[in-house]
Every structure is written in structure tokens, then in C-alpha cells.
Amino acid sequence: MYNSLKVSISVLLLFFFTAAFGQGMKFFEGNWKEALKKAGEEKKLIFVDAYTKWCGPCRRMQKNIFPTKAAGDFYNKNFINVKLDMETQEGMKFGLEYPVGGYPTFFFIDPKGKVVHRHTGSMDTYRFIEMGKRALQLYDKSFDYAKQWEEGKRDYDFVLEYVKSLVRAGKPANKIALQYLRSKPGISKDQKAVLLFEATTTCDSKLFDMMTKKKYLKVIKEIYSTKEIEDKIYDACWNTFLRSIEYDVKELEDEAKAKMKKYNKKRYKEFVNKINLYHAENSNDIDGYIKTVKKIFRSLKDDWQRKLELIEEVSTKFQSNGKIKRLVSELSEKTFKQNPNPKTYLNYVRNLIENEEYDKAQEHVYKALNMAKKANDEETEKVLRRYQFYLQKKLSRKDTGTN
Numbered sequence: 271m272y273n274s275l276k277v278s279i280s281v282l283l284l285f286f287f288t289a290a291f292g293q294g295m296k297f298f299e300g301n302w303k304e305a306l307k308k309a310g311e312e313k314k315l316i317f318v319d320a321y322t323k324w325c326g327p328c329r330r331m332q333k334n335i336f337p338t339k340a341a342g343d344f345y346n347k348n349f350i351n352v353k354l355d356m357e358t359q360e361g362m363k364f365g366l367e368y369p370v371g372g373y374p375t376f377f378f379i380d381p382k383g384k385v386v387h388r389h390t391g392s393m394d395t396y397r398f399i400e401m402g403k404r405a406l407q408l409y410d411k412s413f414d415y416a417k418q419w420e421e422g423k424r425d426y427d428f429v430l431e432y433v434k435s436l437v438r439a440g441k442p443a444n445k446i447a448l449q450y451l452r453s454k455p456g457i458s459k460d461q462k463a464v465l466l467f468e469a470t471t472t473c474d475s476k477l478f479d480m481m482t483k484k485k486y487l488k489v490i491k492e493i494y495s496t497k498e499i500e501d502k503i504y505d506a507c508w509n510t511f512l513r514s515i516e517y518d519v520k521e522l523e524d525e526a527k528a529k530m531k532k533y534n535k536k537r538y539k540e541f542v543n544k545i546n547l548y549h550a551e552n553s554n555d556i557d558g559y560i561k562t563v564k565k566i567f568r569s570l571k572d573d574w575q576r577k578l579e580l581i582e583e584v585s586t587k588f589q590s591n592g593k594i595k596r597l598v599s600e601l602s603e604k605t606f607k608q609n610p611n612p613k614t615y616l617n618y619v620r621n622l623i624e625n626e627e628y629d630k631a632q633e634h635v636y637k638a639l640n641m642a643k644k645a646n647d648e649e650t651e652k653v654l655r656r657y658q659f660y661l662q663k664k665l666s667r668k669d670t671g672t673n
Contacts, residue, residue, distance in 0.1 A: 294337035297351045302364060309350045310381035313431065315409050317349040317402070318377040320356050320364070325373040327392035333649065335395050339579065343501075344399050348406060348438065349378070378405035403440070410439040424450065426457050426465075433469045443469040444477055463489035472513065473506040473529040474522055482533055503534040504541065511545055539569060551587060559587070560597050567601055574609035578617055581605065585624075599625060612642040612650040619657055632661045 297319075298305050309316045319336075321328035332353075335341055345351055354361045356370060368377060371390065378387040387405040415432035429450050436443040447469035451462070466481040467490050480486065482503075490499060507530040514522030523545070531538045543566045550558035563584055570576050581601050588594045602621040606614040615638040622631035635658045642651040 294339065294342040295345045295351050296342070297353045302352075302360065305350055305352050306381055306383060309379075312350065313381070313434070315349050315386060315405060316377075316379045316381075317345060317351045317405075318364075318368075318379060319351075319353045320361070320368070320370050320373070320375040320377060321353065322357050322373050323355060328374040331374055331392050331398075335393075335398055338395050339576075340395050341398055344402055348402060376401065378402075378409070380409060406438050407440065410441075411435045412439050412441060419446065424453070424455065426455065426461055430465055430468060433465065437468065437471060443471065444475055447477060459485065460489050460493070462486065464493060466490075467494065467502065470502065470506055472510045473503070474510045474513065474525050478506055478529070482529075500534055500537060503530070504537055507534070507541060508544070511548075515548075540566075543569070554588075556588060556591060556593055560593060563597060563601075567604075572609060574605055574611070574614050577601070577605045577609070578613065581617065581621075595625065610641075612638065612645050612647040615641055616650050616654060619654065623657060623661070628661055628664050631657070632665060635661060 298308065300308070305316055319328075319331070321332070354364050356362065356365055356373070367383075368379075368385065373390075374392060375388060375390045377385055379385055386409045387401075389401055393401070412432065412435040415428070415435055418428065419432060429446070433443045433447055436446065447465060451465070457465075463481075463486040466477055466486055470477045470481050472478065481490070494502075507526040510526040510529075511523050514520060514526065527538075527542060527545070530541045534541070543562055546562045547559065547566070549555070550562055563580070566580060567577060570580065581598060584594065584601070585598045599621055602618045606618040615634070619631055619634050619638050622628075622634065635654055639651060639654045639658065642648075642654055
């Protein structure tokens with residue numbers, strides 16, 4: 271029984287909820303037929319979470335992974351997201367056409383109802399996003415568009431969809447977009463601005479320079495949200511930075527920084543910190559990594575949700591390094607003291623358990639439980655009660671001298 275308890279607490283620690291609440295995945299609320307229609311209109315795959323209420327891994331995905339900002343940003347942009355309880359009438363009907371052997375099972379289904387990719391079992395956020403990228407690659411429709419392009423098809427709507435399909439599949443769209451624009455098509459300034467926006471994937475490109483001209487940027491700001499524009503510029507600059515690493519060209523990194531500073535000044539420091547973190551991590555510069563993490567932590571000020579995400583990320587790096595463990599402890603305690611709430615307290619207790627500070631963890635778990643009760647945070651209270659049970663067993667065995 272103790273071994274199973276140990277496994278349970280390990281799972282709890284591994285899948286601890288660090289979501290930026292309200293920024294996670296958004297799920298379609300219509301029926302399956304309506305989801306297929308929407309997917310067809312938006313030319314997207316449908317992501318289906320086939321789950322049951324009694325399935326533990328299903329609940330972990332729904333509470334720990336789906337609500338994260340990273341999962342939300344990726345899945346909301348690329349898929350129509352659907353959740354199906356397989357024990358409801360609609361779920362059982364779905365299961366007749368798409369059999370499920372275990373839970374959770376994730377499907378990626380095209381607008382015609384064909385399964386493009388599927389996976390059974392829970393995973394962390396990184397692998398969850400990588401799974402989605404794999405599905406997009408498998409759904410690569412750019413070959414169909416390429417054939418029509420070679421046959422001479424050049425109407426604007428077709429070219430725009432061709433460009434979007436290339437970008438979704440992770441392929442360069444520069445050549446097609448520029449070739450089309452050089453042919454001087456009879457399109458409006460608005461249409462040209464949209465094509466530039468959709469085709470741009472790096473900042474070291476003619477497309478980016480055209481997109482950021484005042485006359486097009488003004489139109490883009492009328493069509494796209496501020497967040498969409500900021501994300502486009504950020505991603506384009508980041509992709510150029512990655513190219514600087516791939517080709518070992520420092521000038522590309524300098525260009526990425528310069529264009530980020532010029533066109534997305536609000537997120538410039540965040541961008542530079544991310545680059546410094548990348549360099550420190552990939553060169554095993556522990557001191558440089560710690561210095562950058564602390565700088566990022568300070569920049570987050572009272573944004574405790576993102577602080578928890580940062581702590582979670584750091585805790586997965588250089589796991590055997592004592593300096594990193596101390597950094598995680600320091601940041602966990604600071605986050606709780608600066609932003610005391612059930613979630614930050616839970617993170618602090620969790621860190622104490624991971625560092626085997628069981629006496630201190632037991633002292634705080636009671637206080638954290640009281641805080642969660644007063645806040646009516648039932649989910650946090652449930653996890654804390656499991657921690658409490660684990661600590662009681664752990665400390666009782668310590669008192670009796672058993673392992």
C-alpha cells in the first residue's frame with residue numbers, strides 16, 4: 271500500500287496544476303455535426319478529448335494541461351477543440367464510429383470525419399503540443415494546393431489558403447507569396463496586408479519588411495487583434511533567432527533583437543530574457559541560467575500564475591543540480607509570500623515535499639488547507655488532502671524507523 275501511495279504522490283507532484291487560469295484551451299460547445307461544419311469553414315482539424323469522469327489520467331489532463339497558457343495558445347489557434355464524455359449518449363454515438371480502447375484517447379479528425387492522428391494516454395504540456403504539431407504535419411494539404419499552383423491557379427482566395435496550409439505544416443511560404451505578389455495581381459491593399467500577415471514566419475525576410483510598413487501595418491491593426499499582431503512579430507523574431515542557432519550566424523540574432531525592439535517593444539525584454547535563457551541552458555551555464563530566471567521572475571511582478579509556470583519550467587531543468595533546487599525553493603517561497611493564495615501555497619508545500627522537508631511541509635499543509643477552505647477552492651483542497659495523507663504516512667514511518 272505504501273508503494274502505491276508513493277506512486278500516487280509522485281504523479282501528483284509531476285502533474286501539479288500551474289495553469290494561467292482563463293488562458294487555456296477553449297472547447298467548442300456545439301454538437302459533433304456543428305463541430306465538423308465549423309472545422310470545414312475554418313479549414314482546421316478537430317481535436318477531440320475522448321474521456322470518462324472516472325478516468326484519473328483524463329482528469330489530470332483537464333486540470334493540469336488543458337488550462338495552461340502554452341496549450342491554449344497552440345490548440346486554440348490550430349484546432350477546433352471538442353471534449354466528449356464517452357459515457358454520455360453523444361459520446362457513445364461517437365464511439366461507434368471512432369472506437370476507443372483506453373482513456374484518455376485524443377483524436378485529430380479532419381472536416382470530412384477522417385482520423386488523421388490519434389493517441390491514448392496522458393502526457394505533459396510539451397509532449398501534448400508536440401503531438402498537435404505532428405497532427406498538423408500529417409494533415410499537410412499543401413501538396414494538393416501545390417499541384418493546382420503548378421497548373422496555374424492564381425485567384426486570391428486560393429493563394430491565401432495555400433499560404434496558410436504551408437504555414438500550418440511548418441513549411442516556408444515566402445516563395446509562393448512573393449511570386450504571387452510580383453505578378454502584380456489585381457488585389458486590394460487589405461487583401462495584400464492579410465496575405466503578408468499570414469505568410470510571414472521569420473523577421474529576416476522581405477515579407478516581414480513589407481508587412482511592417484506603415485500602410486500595411488495600419489490595415490493589419492484594423493483586421494487582427496493586438497495580441498495576434500504581437501504574437502506574429504514575436505514568433506517571427508524567435509524563428510529568426512532559431513535560424514541564427516541552426517546556421518551559426520550571430521547577425522541573425524542581432525536582427526531578431528533589433529526588429530523585436532522596433533516593432534514589439536512591450537515584449538522586448540521578455541524576448542531577450544528568453545534568448546539568454548536559451549543560451550545559458552544549452553551551454554550548461556548554471557549561474558547564467560539562474561541569473562536570467564531571477565530577472566524574469568522579477569519582471570513578472572504580481573503575475574503569480576506566470577510565476578508558477580516559470581517555477582514549473584525551471585524545476586524540470588538540471589534536476590540533479592543543487593543550485594537549481596535551491597532556486598526553485600527560493601522562488602516558490604517568494605511567490606507565496608508575495609502573492610498568498612491557495613495555489614501559491616500549494617506550490618510551496620509541494621516544493622517542500624520534493625525537497626524532503628517533511629516536518630516543515632506538514633506544518634504548512636494544515637495552514638494551506640484552511641486557506642483553501644476559506645477560498646472555497648475545492649480542487650486545491652483535494653490535492654492538499656492527498657499531500658496531508660502522504661505526509662502523515664511518511665512521518666509515521668520515520669518515527670518508527672521504517673522506510
